[in-house]
Amino acid sequence: MINFSEINESVVQGNSDKVLELIKVALESNVPAKEILDKGLIPGIAKVGNLFETGEYFLPELLVSGEAMSGALELLEPILNKADIPPAGKYLIGTAQGDVHNIGKNIVVMMLKGNGWDVTDMGVDVSPEEFCSVVEKGDFQILGLSSLLTMTMPSTENTINALKAAGLREKVKVMVGGAPVTQEWADKIGADGYAPDASSAVRIARVLIGES
Numbered sequence: 001m002i003n004f005s006e007i008n009e010s011v012v013q014g015n016s017d018k019v020l021e022l023i024k025v026a027l028e029s030n031v032p033a034k035e036i037l038d039k040g041l042i043p044g045i046a047k048v049g050n051l052f053e054t055g056e057y058f059l060p061e062l063l064v065s066g067e068a069m070s071g072a073l074e075l076l077e078p079i080l081n082k083a084d085i086p087p088a089g090k091y092l093i094g095t096a097q098g099d100v101h102n103i104g105k106n107i108v109v110m111m112l113k114g115n116g117w118d119v120t121d122m123g124v125d126v127s128p129e130e131f132c133s134v135v136e137k138g139d140f141q142i143l144g145l146s147s148l149l150t151m152t153m154p155s156t157e158n159t160i161n162a163l164k165a166a167g168l169r170e171k172v173k174v175m176v177g178g179a180p181v182t183q184e185w186a187d188k189i190g191a192d193g194y195a196p197d198a199s200s201a202v203r204i205a206r207v208l209i210g211e212s
């Protein structure tokens with residue numbers, strides 16, 4: 001019997017070794033990687049966010065919990081990626097300029113890869129110009145923009161405007177996501193799609209390329 005709250009707690013404490021140890025035990029007990037992610041890891045990091053908001057945690061605690069989370073994702077990635085399905089399409093993704101949060105984006109990447117997408121990840125703090133340059137040279141169906149800070153949401157709008165200015169807007173569908181992003185924001189900036197979480201990102205991506 002796997003105790004998911006122990007995984008939650010180890011993420012909250014930023015105890016990377018314990019998180020890895022518990023995940024290995026869960027995997028050995030045949031708990032699906034997606035369940036470990038959804039019930040063990042994500043609620044843990046969400047709690048860290050709450051503790052930060054209430055002033056009980058500061059930046060160093062955010063960092064160590066973020067590292068514990070990233071280490072766990074590295075361990076789960078090959079399992080979540082093990083998809084033997086035909087390629088769905090090409091997806092370019094990155095975190096908005098000024099924003100270094102990558103945990104949520106990395107989960108979206110894993111889920112897309114696991115569902116047959118050929119994903120190019122530009123990493124974090126990506127400028128509108130950098131996105132445009134890669135869209136221009138490539139043949140991506142979708143550009144995904146992740147932003148975790150209210151302050152960096154405008155950069156997603158700037159990226160759409162930069163695509164328009166470069167004559168590239170029709171070349172690619174744009175999907176936005178990240179904790180502060182909403183459907184309303186997506187509509188306001190003229191994005192083609194919005195997904196609140198990684199599973200919906202996979203579903204919406206299919207819709208955007210005309211498959212549902």
Ligand code: B1M
Nearest residue numbers: 049066099100101102103104144145146150177178179198
């Ligand atoms: Co930061 N941080 N952080 N942080 N951090 C938040 C986001 C915050 C909400 C914390 C809080 O106040 N409660 C707050 C933002 C407030 C706001 O603007 N609305 C905040 C702040 C303020 C900051 C700093 C400014 C703190 C400071 O310096 N004083 C600073 C900014 C640095 C910068 O980016 N320039 C900062 C720094 C950091 C760390 C570096 C220490 C670390 C990041 C480590 C890393 O990413 N490698 C960190 C962390 C860990 C967090 C919290 C605790 C956790 C973020 C996370 O990984 N969530 C976060 C609090 C919280 O989110 N509750 C917080 C888990 C992840 C699975 O969820 O990323 O939402 P999420 O992704 C989901 C969905 O949103 C969606 O799917 C994912 C999976 O289901 N999704 C997409 C994401 N991208 C998508 C793209 C899509 C579709 C769906 O399509 C393209």
